[in-house]
Amino acid sequence: MRMPKAAMHRPVDPSSLTAPVRPVPLDETDHLAGGRLTIDLAALAANWRSLAARSGPSECAGIVKGDGYGIGLEAATGTLADAGCRTFFAATIAEGLRAKAVVPEAAVYVLNGFPPGAAALVADAGLRPVLGSLEEVEDWAALGRSRGRPLPAALHVDTGMNRLGLARDVATSVAADPELRRHLGLTLLMSHLACADTPDHPLNARQFEAFQAARALFPGVPASLANSAATLALPATHFDLVRPGIAVYGGQAVSKRDNPMRPVAVLEGRIIKIREAGAGESVGYGAAETLSRPSRLAVVGIGYADGFPRAAGSSDATGGAAGWLAGHRVPLVGRVSMDLLVYDVTDVPPGAARRGDWIELFGDHVPVDDVAARAGTIGYEVLTHLGSRFSRDYVGQA
Known part of the structure; x- marks a missing residue:
């Protein structure tokens, strides 16, 4: 099994991969399975570099949730780090811990935040939670207060998807609370587009305007809105950091358009x-x-x-x-x-x-x-x- 070369991250321990280490040569191992999955790490790196070039000068993050979209979180994280990626997003704390073990110097965000009582675990691991509710904001600020320093985190504002994220009035109240803000080490302000795969959908414009209003509440905080489709088709949404997912792994991000990505x-x-x-x-x-x-x-x-x-x-x-x-x-x-x-x-x-x-x-x-x-x-x-x-x-x- 060939793994990406070491760069800023720790060498990947093959025993940590979700797929077993090959105990016998490839041809013999193939005899043990009804199907084989070949994962082209060079294509993965090339896709990320292509998206990074499209998004410049904005930073391009690496999304490794869902076990690296099925190819293996450790392999995906290491390969993207070798390609130049310095910011990663996982969905859960467990995924975040796995990614952080591969790229200890990188910023690793946890999209789904943390449950009650888990703030210290996240902070001690050096992970950055994406704060998507007032309860998470208050818990994270309280931990920062107790430790005498603000702790890095992203703040998710809802701009019309009605999923995770602070509603406009809640975000306004957080922005207006100096004591709360003082203990929040906000390193990113983000939201998520619901219809970016259909670039002319009217909700994209409404969400863009709502996000601009949210940015005004938190001046100076780097902003992120674009997913794969927006990275490819909506350059106005790139802001400071783009977060392409499926496109990096070779999937089609924009409906009814040719897919420029290489299969992985x-x-x-x-x-x-x-x-x-x-x-x-x-x-x-x-x-x-x-x-x-x-x-x-x-x-x-x-x-x-x-x-x-x-x-x-x-x-x-x-x-x-x-x-x-x-x-x-x-x-x-x-x-x-x-x-x-x-x-x-x-x-x-x-x-x-x-x-x-x-x-x-x-x-x-x-x-x-x-x-x-x-x-x-x-x-x-x-x-x-x-x-x-x-x-x-x-x-x-x-």
Whole structure:
């Protein structure tokens, strides 16, 4: 298993990765799994650098939540640090601790804040909570007061998403309270766009104006509003720091536009068996799809237990996802089972579709967002649901 070279961060201990260390050579390890996940760290670094160039002079952060969007938090964090990233965002305290272990000198923010009683844990670990409620603000200020110094944190203001973040009146009251402010070491003011993937959505303009008003309440505090889509399509929202997530990992961020990012994860499934089936016969559970022609079928050892979406299956009424084999796009046939998929490889030359061969489920030829669309979901969900049963190989360098 190849990991990114050391830079400002501590070398990654392979035992800390979510995927097991390979105890045997790659080819033999692949024999133990029905699917393999190849993660291109060079593509990850290139995507981040591209977004950083687009956002300049604003700083570009690294989002490593969701176990690094499914590729492994430690691998993602180390690679982005090697590429030049100095600010990271995790969702939970546990994720923040894992990221901080890789990049101890970096600023690591915890997007979901902290529960009651956990402020000291966050501070002692050197993490920066994103304060999204008055209760969190008061708890963090109280800790700073007790320690005799303001502690670094981000303040999240809600600008129209109605999720986390301080409402306008609460933010105003915090800004107007000198005693509270004195004990808050605010290093970032942030909000989150609800519709940046649709750049002309009217809510984007309303949120932008609301964020500008919030900035006026906290002059001098660095500001952050842009996610992946806004980094790509809404340059006015870049402010001091952008926070691209899915785009760094190769997913499509802006609807109805070409995706300029390189794929990072390639998922392949191994063919367990090639079989023949006649026209009029059905495939899989529920007889969901009936074959319209004599067909050659490849049974693949991946299913929804591996995180491949069940809704990506096919039926007589609705087409499913497609894979890629030997230069051919091959359609998924029937339902996705717990451990198995079936692809129609009738149009693939027989010698190129054999037991033991690998079909690309998504990656260089089949965008992960295409699979997601067939399942009625988004690429984010597909990536973050990638399971632990895959053989994983990290390739490339930052």
